[in-house]
Amino acid sequence: MNKAESERLASLFQQLGYQPTLAAEEADLILLNSCVVRQSAENRVINKLSALKSLKKSRPSPTLAVTGCLVNSDAPGLRERFPHVDYFFKPGDYPQWLKEPGQLLRVLPERPQPSTFVPIIQGCDNFCSYCIVPYRRGRERSRPVAEIVGEAKELARRGVKEVVLLGQNVDSYGHDLPGKPDLSQLLYELNDIDSLARIRFLTNHPKDMSLRLIEAIASLDKVCEQLNLPVQSGDNEILKAMRRGYSVEHYHQLIRQIRSRIPEIALITDVIVGFPGESKEQFQATVNLLRELRFDNVHVAVYSPRQETTSAREYEDNIPPSVKKERLNIVEQLQEKIATEINAELLGKTVEVLVEGRKKGKWHGRSRSGKLVFFSENSELLGHMVKVKIAKTSPWSLQGKG
Ligand code: SF4
DSSP, rough: HHHHHHHHHHHHHHHHHOOOOOOOOOSSSEEEEOOOOSSHHHHHHHHHHHHHHHHTSSOOOEEEEEETTTTSOOOOHHHHHHHHHEEETTTTTGGGGOOOTTTGGGGOOOSSSSSEEEEEEOOOOOOOTTTTHHHHSSSSOOOHHHHHHHHHHHHHTTOOOOOEEOOTGGTTTTTTTOOOOOHHHHHHHHTTOTOOEEEEEOOTTTTOOOOHHHHHHHHHHTTTEEEOOBHHHHHHHHHHHTTTTTHHHHHHHHHHHHHOTTOEEEEEEEEESSSSTTTHHHHHHHHHHHHHHOSSSEEEEEEETTTHHHHHHHHHHOSSSHHHHHHHHHHHHHHHHHHHHHHTTTTTTTEEEEEEEEEETTEEEEEEOOOOOEEEEESSEEEEEEEEEEEEEEESOOEEEO
C-alpha cells in the first residue's frame, strides 16, 4: 500500500512541476512515506529523519514532509520531537498544498509499470489486537466501482497489462458503498476490459472471504490463481488473543474449498511467531498447520508490540527475543523446504510470464501464480506476455528459456 501511495505521490509532485532526483542534497522537497508496522520499520524512519536534520541547515533548505503510519493523531508530539520537519500529515489526509483529501487516490502513476497497483479500499475495521493499521489508517473507505474500472481502463490504455488491487482487507470491499458491491462484482467488471490481461488482489481475510469470491476467481480468465490469506497462528487460543475472528478449523475448511474449486491456486500466508504467551505447543501447532497446508510462500514475522494496540496494552511481551528468533528460523527453514518441493514440480513445464523488467542481462516477470521467473532473450520484451519453459527451480524463483 505504501509503495502504491509513494508512486502516486511522486506523480502528484510531477504534476505540480517537481522533477525526481536521486540525491537528497539536490531536492527542494523531501517526503518520507513511513511504515511502522514493526518496530524495526519505525526505527528506520526515525534514523532517516535524524540523518536529514543536517540538510535542513543548508541554504536554501529543502521542505521536509512526513506521511504514512508514523503520523498519528499526536502530530504536536511529533513536531516537538522533530522540529526540523515542516509538515506531518496522516495517510490520505493530504494538506491543501497537495490538493484535496482523497485526491491522491485518483492520481495515476506517471509512468505505470506493466503491473500496477490500484488501491480499492483504504483503512481497516478489524482491530486485530497486535495491529496498528486501524489506528493510523482509519476506518474502511472503499472507492466506487466506476472509479476503479475507469482507472483500470486508463491504465490499460497506457499499456498496463496487470492490475494488483490493494486493500488491508479486500474482502470487505464495498460494504460502505451504495448498493454494497463486493470484490467479486468488481472482478467481473474488470475482467471485461479488453486490453487488460491479468488481475490480482491482496490481502484477503479468512473471516471475510466469501464463496462468491472463490467462484469469481475460478471462472474469470484474467483473475490469476494466487491468494494471500494470512493465518497468523495455528492455535485457536492465540488466534482469539489476536482477535482474528476465525478458528483453525475454519481456516482449514476455507483452504479445502479454495483448492477443490481452483486446484492450481498458489497460496501465500502470513505468520506471527512469539505472540505474548505463545507456548512451545502453540508454536508447534503453527508449524504443523504450515506442514499440512503447504503454502507456496509464507511471510513470517516476530511479534513486535506496537503502542496503542490492544495486545501491547493487555499482554506482556514475554517471549524472549532468542526464542522468537529460533521460531522464526524454524518456520523459514520449513518453508524453504516446502517451496523447494512445490517449485520443483514446475521443472520442464511452460508458464506464461508478464515481463516486468531486466536485471543483470536477464528478463524477469511473474507467472500467473505469482512465481518470479528469470530468462534470457535478446529482443525487447518489457510488458510482453511470453511463454517460458522452466529449466531450473529454487525456493525463491524459477529460471527458464524464452
Ligand atoms: S485485518 Fe490486517 S490490517 Fe486489519 S487490523 Fe487485522 S492485521 Fe491489521
